Structures are given as structure tokens and as C-alpha cells.
Amino acid sequence: MQSCIAVLLLFGLLVFPGFGQPSTPATSFRADTTLVLVPVAVTDKNNRYVLGLEKENFQIFEDGAAQTITHFSSEDAPLSIGLIVDISGSIGMKLNTSRQAVAEFLKTLNPGDEVFLVECSDQAEVAVPFTHDAAAIEKKLRSASSGGLTALIDAIRLGLDEMKQAKNPRKALLVISDGGDNNSHYNAHEVEDLVREADVQIYAMGVFEPFTFGLSSAEVSGPRVLSEISEQTGGRALAATGSRDLPGIAARIGLELRNQYVLAYSPANKDRDGKYRKLEVKLLAPDALPDLKARWRLGYYAPSQ
Numbered sequence: 001m002q003s004c005i006a007v008l009l010l011f012g013l014l015v016f017p018g019f020g021q022p023s024t025p026a027t028s029f030r031a032d033t034t035l036v037l038v039p040v041a042v043t044d045k046n047n048r049y050v051l052g053l054e055k056e057n058f059q060i061f062e063d064g065a066a067q068t069i070t071h072f073s074s075e076d077a078p079l080s081i082g083l084i085v086d087i088s089g090s091i092g093m094k095l096n097t098s099r100q101a102v103a104e105f106l107k108t109l110n111p112g113d114e115v116f117l118v119e120c121s122d123q124a125e126v127a128v129p130f131t132h133d134a135a136a137i138e139k140k141l142r143s144a145s146s147g148g149l150t151a152l153i154d155a156i157r158l159g160l161d162e163m164k165q166a167k168n169p170r171k172a173l174l175v176i177s178d179g180g181d182n183n184s185h186y187n188a189h190e191v192e193d194l195v196r197e198a199d200v201q202i203y204a205m206g207v208f209e210p211f212t213f214g215l216s217s218a219e220v221s222g223p224r225v226l227s228e229i230s231e232q233t234g235g236r237a238l239a240a241t242g243s244r245d246l247p248g249i250a251a252r253i254g255l256e257l258r259n260q261y262v263l264a265y266s267p268a269n270k271d272r273d274g275k276y277r278k279l280e281v282k283l284l285a286p287d288a289l290p291d292l293k294a295r296w297r298l299g300y301y302a303p304s305q
Contacts, residue, residue: 034267034303035071036062037169038296039201039234039260040281045291049259053286060265061280071264078112079257080130080166082159085141086177086206088121088150095146098176101205101250102141105174106134108254116162117141120155121148122183126162149183153191156229160191160198172235172257174250175204175226188225195232196276197301201257202230204237205249234297267302274304 038060042050055072083105085098109115117128117137127140152175159173181188195202204226227237238249269277278299285292 035264036267036300037199038263038265038279038281039170040263040294040296041234041256041260042283042292042294044289044293049256050289050292051259053261053283055263057284057286058261058263059282059284060263061282062267062269062277064278064280065268067265067268069263069265071262073262076110076258077170077262078110078168079114080163080168080171081109081113081115081257082163082171082173082200083115083117083137084152084155084159084173084175084177085117085119085144086121086150086152086155086175087119087144087146089147090150090178091146094178095144097244097246099138099141101176101246103138104247105250105254106137108251108258109134110258112168114167116159118155118159118162119144120151121146123151124155124158126158129162130165130167150177150181151183151185152177152181153184153186153188153225156202157186157191157194160194160200163198163200169199170257170262171199172201172203174253175202175206176246176250177204177206177226181225188229192229192232195229196299198233199300200233201235201297202233203235203253204230205246205253206240232298234295236295269302272303272305274302276301 040058042053044050051074053074055069058069058072060067060069083102085102087095091098106115111132114130114132115134115137116126116130117140118124119127128137131137156173156175163171163173223237223239230237238253240246240249263281267277276299279297281294281296283292283294
């Protein structure tokens, strides 16, 4: 599969104001330079978001080789968001809490953001395509009812496909589910490969039961799979201790997406070999801000011929 991570100079126009502006609106051009975008969330020891850092506070390494950060932004750039909402039978009465969580997340969106909705039970479907109308998402979820099995992996794959229509360079999927998958055509390994190719952060949230007695193997492994997929992208899986915590977690994810640094570089390795390249971000924190933690996507696939 061709890599989706190669971001051309056109994306820089949206993320880095003033970057690469053409002399006239009608000018067309071709750019062969790959620009890799790396969103980075920085927190302190109390998990508070740290703002105010500069480009000099970051280093990026690709397969162990230092890269030159050519563009840096700490501004709140527009987002393209996909909501993956589990409406299977196992959700039951928690569906109303999922609706509340979505409503809280939608409150964090800005006018330049766009969002779509994928619902999943026996199968996954795009319930609302990309829109700027948050009310359309809430209206569709209000009419949903829980039932059926869970095709969660298929829903994530469908979300990645739908994200190809995104107009914003910063992209994220938010998965709201109670865990396991028991009806997908695709397996977790296939989706993990797609996630490594896609330039999309994935966040997962839900109530993951602490006791495994009587649960299927899919339900037991579900939270682990979601966590692994999320961490690959620089996102994360957040487990609520009770369904009432879900709206608060959704709002926190929205806040995190609005408080990230975006680093960009042109890889020193110009080979268009389609190989996976590991990324590492190191912080050079000011003396006044010790014990900072950073989270970023773990790698990307280079473009291929």
C-alpha cells in the first residue's frame, strides 16, 4: 500500500502560516519534497499541558539520525476528526453516556474543524460524512439504538479510509467503545499496518471492565489492542473508572489536540523505498521546567516509487 504519511508543501500552507505562499492564487506547482509532520504533546509531572516551548527545545531523530526541524508551530491549527462510536449490544445503557461524551468533545471544536461519524455494531458504516455542523453528529447519535455484535476493527479501518477525504493536514480518530471486537472482517494486525501508514492520531476511550471472568478473549484483549494502535500514532487509550467519567475524558482529549506542538522536517534519507522509519523526539527542556514528558507518533512509512 502507498504511504499516506508523505505530506507535500501544500500542507505547510495550512499548518504554518505564511509558509510557501504562492505569488498569485492561480499559480500551480509541483513539489517533490516530502515534509513529515509530527504532532507532539508535552506535559509536566502532574500531566498538565506545557505551552511556550520553542523550536530549540525539540530534537527529532529518524532511525537514530538527527533531522533538521524546518517548520515549527504551537498554534491551534484546524483539525479533521473522525468519531468512531460503538453502538453494539454490549454498550446497552452506556450509549447515552457515549452521546454525552461526544457532545463534550464537539464543544472543543473550532469553526475551521471538520468531523465525521462512523457507527459500528454488526458492521461499520459512515453515519455522517465530513461536516462542520456538530449538531448533525449529535442528532444522528440521538436516533441510534444499541444492538448486535461489534465490528470495531472494521470501523477503525473505515475511519482511516474516510479520513482520506480530509481537508486539514492535522487528523485524528476518536474511538468510543467498551472494548472487544467479535464481528470484524479485518484483524488487528491488518489495521495496525494501516495505522502505521496513515498520518492520523488515534485516541480511544471507554469503560474497560477490570474483571475478566466470563468475558470472551476478544473482550479481554480489546483494551490492549486499542492501546497499542493508539500509541503507534502518538495518541493514547484512556480508560474510565465509570461511565460517568467518559464525558470528562472526551473533553480532555479535545483539549490535548488543541495544545500540541507540530514539528516538520524533510528527511535526510531521500530514498523512496516505502520502508518503515522510526521516530524519536527528545526534549531540551528549560531549567525552570524539569521532568517534562513528550508523546509523539512512533514512525511512518517513507513514500515509494
